[in-house]
Amino acid sequence: MAGHLEIRDLQARFGRATILQGVDLSVTGQPLSVVGRNGMGKTTMCSALMGMVPATGSVKLDQAEVLGLGTGRIARKGMALVPQGRRMFPSLSVHEHLLLVAQKGSPAWTIERVYETFPRLAERRRNGGDQLSGGEQQMLAISRALLMNPKLVIMDEPSEGLAPVIVDHLIEVLRAITAEGMGLLLIEQNLRVATAVSDQVAIMVTGRIAATVASADLAADRDMQNRYLGVSHGH
Secondary structure (H helix, E strand, O other), X not given: OOOOEEEEEEEEEEOOEEEEEEEEEEEOOOOEEEEOXXXXXXXXXXHHHOOOOOOEEEEEEOOEEOOOOOHHHHHHHOXXXXXXXXXXXXXXXXXXXXXXXXXXXXXXXXXXXHHHHOHHHHHOOOOEHHHOOHHHHHHHHHHHHHHOOOOEEEEEOOOOOXXXXXXXXXXXXXXXXXXXXXXXXXXXXXXXHHHHHOOEEEEEEOOEEEEEEEHHHHHHOHHHHHHHOOOOOOO
């Protein structure tokens, strides 16, 4: 079952700057995308949810408070993060990266299933993290999160820097994992990805959620896109 995430009045500061100014957000059974311009606090929110930066408020996963537990315990409760920038170990091969997180027993996601889902990783299984393309590194980062078999996965800008054909594959994979019942909170600059993966899109403006709209409405409304996102749509 997908993990239900309830975020209430989430606040985070760096020095004197308040980056998160009371985020309220719910992910309940359906994937949710969060969009917004750069510098609005999206990555800070991901870090706060995973216990990587101090924050106040409430973060509940399946009605159990996880804010303040520390990253390792939050992960064990069933939340996984695919961070922006992918963070590989250059000296470890693809296969060694996957072995680090693969779970015993008979989980839904296994290394074999990862290789079926991402055939490129199977081909590159002996290559080091620093020998992979950006797209392959992203597949590996997503695979590491899936192998933890979380209730809910948070992805921070997974399509960033990827070729359009790889973005298409990414959309397919995200739709497949959510159709199977894994919860997904997707942080995405690429509107095409955000609106293709979730029926609802939350818009982040200066550290809080300014609006939650239907994906179809946002995709069709250039004025809203320009007002909240100021983005061109060449992706």
